Amino acid sequence: MSSMFRTFVAISVSQATCRSLAAMQRALAGRGFKARWTSPEQFHVTLKFLGEIDAAAVDRLVLAVQEAAQLRRPFELSFQGVGAFPDWNRPRVLWARVATGSDALIDLAHGVEAATVQAGFAPWDRPFRPHLTLGRVKEIGTKIDGAEAERALALHRAGPERIERLEVYRSRLTPQGPVYTLLAAVMLGERGADAIP
Helix, strand or coil, rough: CCEEEEEEEEEEHHHHHHHHHHHHHHHHHHHCEEEEEECCCCCCEHHHEEEEEEEHHHHHHHHHHHHHHHCCCCCCEEEEEEEEEECCCCEEEEEEEEEHHHHHHHHHHHHHHHHHHCCCCCCEEECCCCCEEEEEEEEEEECCHHHHHHHCCCCCEEEEECEEEEEEEEEECCCCCCEEEEEEEECCCCCCCCECC
């Protein structure tokens, strides 16, 4: 029986950026937001979520991601301020806003989408919006003003840093939260991928 991998394509960020993003989390928590906060070592920007795929298809996925990556150059990425999905009236996801590199991320995500669909994977069922998830809201106190929190955190920054590679991850859901395993890393602007043993 074949095994199934829950997979996604993303870029990760440096430890320095992670520390700044964690400061945004603390600022939101200090304003009363109760969320399941993303662990700083798991911060990433998802470019495509594929869901469950057969483990035998991982190599085909990596080749598709490689095809998208080789046509794009490294770029600068930074974050500033926060937002909420779907909005501050009904916040479910709290996220860091992309300040620098938004156009490059959109182009990269579209390239990954086109290459993976051409390789036989299902299209992603939602439009790509550049962001980094800080936490998922469990409950909001009635006195919390999300729009005010957005204004207060408008100057909080993380980065900039140079993004040079795409990554393919496996995600396993556990009672303690998701566990991510790096399957492969693909350098932007180059052919070839580094498989992770």
